[in-house]
Amino acid sequence: MYKSExxxxxxxxxxxxxxxxAHEKLPSLRQQAEQSGLSLxxxxxxxxxxxxxxxxxxxxxxxxxxxxxxxxRLNPVLAINDKxxxxxxxxxxxxxxxxxxxxxxxxxxxxxxxLYSPKLIQSLGQLARQRRSYEQTPSLPPGxxxxxxxxxxxxxxxxxxxxxxxxxxxxxxxxxLNLSLQALTQTGDYILLxxxxxxxxxxxxxxxxxxxxxIPEHPEHGIDxxxxxxxxxxxPIKVCLLMLNSHNPIGxxxxxxxxxxxxxxxxQYQIYLIEDDVYEELYYDQKKPLSMKYFDQQNWVLHCSSxxxxxxxxxxIGWVYAGKFSENIQHIxxxxxxxxxxxxxxxxxEYLSHRHYEKHLKTLRxxxxxxxxxxxxxFKSHLPEQCKxxxxxxxxxxxxxxxxxxxxxxxxxxxxQHNISVAPSxxxxxxxxxxxxxxxxxxxxxxxxxxxxxxxxIEIVKININx
Amino acid sequence: MYKSExxxxxxxxxxxxxxxxAHEKLPSLRQQAEQSGLSLxxxxxxxxxxxxxxxxxxxxxxxxxxxxxxxxRLNPVLAINDKxxxxxxxxxxxxxxxxxxxxxxxxxxxxxxxLYSPKLIQSLGQLARQRRSYEQTPSLPPGxxxxxxxxxxxxxxxxxxxxxxxxxxxxxxxxxLNLSLQALTQTGDYILLxxxxxxxxxxxxxxxxxxxxxIPEHPEHGIDxxxxxxxxxxxPIKVCLLMLNSHNPIGxxxxxxxxxxxxxxxxQYQIYLIEDDVYEELYYDQKKPLSMKYFDQQNWVLHCSSxxxxxxxxxxIGWVYAGKFSENIQHIxxxxxxxxxxxxxxxxxEYLSHRHYEKHLKTLRxxxxxxxxxxxxxFKSHLPEQCKxxxxxxxxxxxxxxxxxxxxxxxxxxxxQHNISVAPSxxxxxxxxxxxxxxxxxxxxxxxxxxxxxxxxIEIVKININx
Numbered sequence: 001m002y003k004s005e006x007x008x009x010x011x012x013x014x015x016x017x018x019x020x021x022a023h024e025k026l027p028s029l030r031q032q033a034e035q036s037g038l039s040l041x042x043x044x045x046x047x048x049x050x051x052x053x054x055x056x057x058x059x060x061x062x063x064x065x066x067x068x069x070x071x072x073r074l075n076p077v078l079a080i081n082d083k084x085x086x087x088x089x090x091x092x093x094x095x096x097x098x099x100x101x102x103x104x105x106x107x108x109x110x111x112x113x114x115l116y117s118p119k120l121i122q123s124l125g126q127l128a129r130q131r132r133s134y135e136q137t138p139s140l141p142p143g144x145x146x147x148x149x150x151x152x153x154x155x156x157x158x159x160x161x162x163x164x165x166x167x168x169x170x171x172x173x174x175x176x177l178n179l180s181l182q183a184l185t186q187t188g189d190y191i192l193l194x195x196x197x198x199x200x201x202x203x204x205x206x207x208x209x210x211x212x213x214x215i216p217e218h219p220e221h222g223i224d225x226x227x228x229x230x231x232x233x234x235x236p237i238k239v240c241l242l243m244l245n246s247h248n249p250i251g252x253x254x255x256x257x258x259x260x261x262x263x264x265x266x267x268q269y270q271i272y273l274i275e276d277d278v279y280e281e282l283y284y285d286q287k288k289p290l291s292m293k294y295f296d297q298q299n300w301v302l303h304c305s306s307x308x309x310x311x312x313x314x315x316x317i318g319w320v321y322a323g324k325f326s327e328n329i330q331h332i333x334x335x336x337x338x339x340x341x342x343x344x345x346x347x348x349x350e351y352l353s354h355r356h357y358e359k360h361l362k363t364l365r366x367x368x369x370x371x372x373x374x375x376x377x378x379f380k381s382h383l384p385e386q387c388k389x390x391x392x393x394x395x396x397x398x399x400x401x402x403x404x405x406x407x408x409x410x411x412x413x414x415x416x417q418h419n420i421s422v423a424p425s426x427x428x429x430x431x432x433x434x435x436x437x438x439x440x441x442x443x444x445x446x447x448x449x450x451x452x453x454x455x456x457x458i459e460i461v462k463i464n465i466n467x
Numbered sequence: 468m469y470k471s472e473x474x475x476x477x478x479x480x481x482x483x484x485x486x487x488x489a490h491e492k493l494p495s496l497r498q499q500a501e502q503s504g505l506s507l508x509x510x511x512x513x514x515x516x517x518x519x520x521x522x523x524x525x526x527x528x529x530x531x532x533x534x535x536x537x538x539x540r541l542n543p544v545l546a547i548n549d550k551x552x553x554x555x556x557x558x559x560x561x562x563x564x565x566x567x568x569x570x571x572x573x574x575x576x577x578x579x580x581x582l583y584s585p586k587l588i589q590s591l592g593q594l595a596r597q598r599r600s601y602e603q604t605p606s607l608p609p610g611x612x613x614x615x616x617x618x619x620x621x622x623x624x625x626x627x628x629x630x631x632x633x634x635x636x637x638x639x640x641x642x643x644l645n646l647s648l649q650a651l652t653q654t655g656d657y658i659l660l661x662x663x664x665x666x667x668x669x670x671x672x673x674x675x676x677x678x679x680x681x682i683p684e685h686p687e688h689g690i691d692x693x694x695x696x697x698x699x700x701x702x703p704i705k706v707c708l709l710m711l712n713s714h715n716p717i718g719x720x721x722x723x724x725x726x727x728x729x730x731x732x733x734x735q736y737q738i739y740l741i742e743d744d745v746y747e748e749l750y751y752d753q754k755k756p757l758s759m760k761y762f763d764q765q766n767w768v769l770h771c772s773s774x775x776x777x778x779x780x781x782x783x784i785g786w787v788y789a790g791k792f793s794e795n796i797q798h799i800x801x802x803x804x805x806x807x808x809x810x811x812x813x814x815x816x817e818y819l820s821h822r823h824y825e826k827h828l829k830t831l832r833x834x835x836x837x838x839x840x841x842x843x844x845x846f847k848s849h850l851p852e853q854c855k856x857x858x859x860x861x862x863x864x865x866x867x868x869x870x871x872x873x874x875x876x877x878x879x880x881x882x883x884q885h886n887i888s889v890a891p892s893x894x895x896x897x898x899x900x901x902x903x904x905x906x907x908x909x910x911x912x913x914x915x916x917x918x919x920x921x922x923x924x925i926e927i928v929k930i931n932i933n934x
Contacts, residue, residue, distance in 0.1 A: 030497070087798055087801065087802060088798070090801065091797070091798055091801055094607055094801065095607070098607060112598075112601075112602040116598045116601050116602060118598075121595070121596060121597075121598055121601075122596075124595040124596070124810075125592065125595040125596035127595070128588070128591040128592040128594070128595030128596075129588060129589075129591070129592035129595075130588075131579075131583045131585075131588055134579075134583050134588075134779050134781040134782065135579040135583060135779070135781065140561055140562070140565060171638060171804045171805075172804065172805055174802075174803070174804070174805050175803065175804055175805070178802070178803050187654070200802075203801065203802040204802065206802070207799070207802045207803070312601050312602070313806075314601040314602060314808065314809045314810060315601065315808070315810075316804070316805075316806065316807070316808050327558075330558070331554055331555070331558055332674070334554065334557065334558055334561065334670065335554060335641075335645070335667075335670040335671065335673070335674045336641070336642065336645050336674070336803070337638045337639065337641070337642055337783070337804055338638075338639055338641050338642070338783075339780075339783065340783070341781065341782070341783050341808055341811065342781045343591075343781060343782075343811075344808065344810075
């Protein structure tokens with residue numbers, strides 16, 4: 001055993017037998033080195049090992065502290081990821097989607113033929129010919145007032161009182177997430193993510209140098225509330241970033257009951273939530289699922305959404321319900337993208353001011369529902385029984401569970417040889433667990449070409465199972 | 468005297484009498500504390516004081532080192548700005564420009580009536596009606612190939628061999644600067660800026676937590692080469708960010724001779740240059756000024772530009788000649804804005820593929836020259852003789868020097884009462900020196916309203932002089 005491991009081991013005993021109590025400060029690195037006669041480096045390694053095990057936590061400039069102990073303390077689903085390096089994986093994956101010959105079952109974007117509504121194209125065409133559409137210079141943050149007003153009204157329709165000044169327009173949904181996270185955190189802060197989540201959340205954490213705690217998905221409820229509270233108790237978490245409606249990639253929508261409980265916990269422990277809700281409009285039920293803003297009494301929630309999944313990602317228009325953080329976020333925008341294209345904002349105002357959008361959404365939802373059902377039935381009847389196709393009634397993703405011993409990255413690589421892309425689960429989960437899932441984009445009409453692609457996928461899965 | 472000051476004083480003597488030599492490592496904080504019997508905090512304060520005086524410098528994870536000593540060592544024009552807080556000033560200033568009733572002599576943007584060329588509007592109008600203009604999803608970094616090819620050809624026309632793969636399209640010029648700076652630096656790195664420069668450079672440095680060294684403007688050459696070399700010798704500068712053509716706010720263009728020397732220094736000392744060249748097309752001479760890329764043999768220069776000052780800031784299209792850093796910058800884009808609006812990129816390709824742009828630029832340049840001359844003559848004949856109007860033959864800014872005892876921020880405030888904006892020099896210079904300048908935007912036709920505004924400006928300057 002290395003000296004650092006020996007030290008870690010004996011310190012661990014002090015914590016486990018409660019000689020050291022929760023939130024008690026550990027001796028400084030130097031004190032510990034002097035006491036133990038070990039080198040500073042050895043002590044630091046031991047402390048880092050204990051931190052990785054979740055037994056202690058560090059606070060910038062204050063040192064190390066004993067974490068809260070729980071009977072499920074060593075629950076492996078709580079993972080600290082000090083250094084995240086998902087970006088290169090995502091980069092390669094997105095580049096692989098760029099070829100025009102690829103069948104994009106791995107794409108995150110809905111089939112563009114279902115978006116870009118003709119009425120919107122008409123508005124764009126009309127406005128594009130008028131120079132005043134472009135001229136609002138400087139079109140500064142927080143963005144077009146009329147557009148913010150329309151967005152505010154849509155919140156109000158769901159029973160969430162909203163003022164246009166609460167809304168900041170952003171260059172798409174990812175920009176909204178990034179700006180929110182930047183406004184609420186500093187390098188080294190702890191944030192909480194779902195174990196499996198849209199890779200943009202990992203990328204944002206990587207970019208800002210944040211420490212990530214993950215909680216597992218609950219097989220039934222989507223969110224594992226017990227793990228959530230446990231993580232909050234154990235780590236000095238400042239911000240959660242969660243997807244609760246039509247979760248990407250899995251697809252679940254969390255119940256109102258659970259959302260209410262999360263809201264109470266946020267308030268109780270004074271933790272911010274950045275809610276990534278870009279799929280909020282793609283529900284199949286009669287009623288739109290509520291966002292966490294509905295349950296948020298004290299401004300702990302920053303709600304991020306966009307028009308990318310309903311009108312088109314090419315517009316690069318998203319927003320954040322920033323509330324009291326509006327000015328802070330505008331400051332960060334001024335230092336980066338400066339402003340959002342005024343012409344597109346104008347065209348959206350024109351389009352959204354009529355009933356076109358609701359009609360478009362209705363058609364979009366029923367088409368996605370029909371397609372997804374078709375894909376689901378196809379997989380159900382053709383995939384080997386060791387596989388499970390997970391269907392939730394919203395969005396356009398199917399989440400396929402392969403046998404646990406399989407690595408979906410390999411399936412992805414093999415399909416790529418045939419110009420077919422799928423999204424392997426290591427794009428959404430960096431803990432190296434649960435690497436046997438793939439996400440399928442079902443927003444493409446099931447023609448011969450698509451069916452051949454699905455058949456190839458099924459064939460390759462079968463080959464890998466038989467090996 | 469505090470203990471830390473005493474320590475700083477005695478260490479300073481060791482450096483000045485050359486007991487400690489340039490680039491020699493100082494004792495670590497802990498060693499120094501043990502040797503001197505002082506606390507770690509006291510030692511740290513002393514080291515930070517010496518660092519602020521430019522006598523020593525720090526390297527991340529390596530400790531402190533003795534800086535190069537020069538006879539002009541205490542030259543006050545080299546300022547370290549550990550903590551920059553210009554963003555709030557800029558935010559207030561930009562917000563003050565947003566009212567539609569304001570006369571925007573303080574605006575950074577050219578009069579939009581001179582931009583948004585009718586032929587471009589026509590292209591936009593045509594493309595806007597076709598859904599394929601928007602659909603290229605995901606329209607990922609590095610951006611539209613045809614657009615990058617056209618930009619590469621424009622470099623080639625100036626004798627700079629360029630491949631489309633060298634170019635990355637960005638959401639405007641500020642985004643290009645930010646991405647470049649992010650790609651080349653880490654928190655705590657030293658960068659070099661001109662003492663007076665576009666506030667976006669300060670904002671970028673603030674956002675990334677960089678240490679800034681400034682060099683003064685040379686009254687004749689624009690860049691003070693001696694100060695430049697001195698700064699490079701004295702500090703471990705990693706990146707310079709400079710404006711050398713139609714400098715904002717002052718207006719000068721640096722000669723080819725000086726540019727060549729800068730290029731040699733970059734190569735000699737292995738320092739990167741981010742060149743902010745967004746005004747490159749607004750020269751009045753026969754020949755476009757060369758960019759630093761022309762003199763750059765070894766890929767030390769990242770050249771940033773945009774269409775904001777020639778076609779319209781509302782398009783949010785810029786680019787960086789990133790060369791070997793292209794992939795690095797694309798990674799950062801993927802984590803933030805994701806991509807640039809594909810429709811606008813398509814429309815620019817359509818427009819730039821014909822000769823419209825050259826014609827438009829020719830008209831734009833001659834109009835700006837005519838207007839600027841008018842403003843210059845007006846100020847020359849009406850401003851009190853204690854003021855100096857500084858004219859350079861390019862762009863659309865005049866730089867007015869008020870008597871040294873005046874604070875241009877006050878003039879700005881007083882004019883704002885009359886719904887007139889000007890840009891005070893504290894937006895461009897955070898060293899609290901040279902605060903007696905204002906920048907005037909001369910891109911508006913001198914009608915009665917503008918003339919009244921200029922008269923009000925002159926009146927307020929006169930009142931302040933007589934006080």
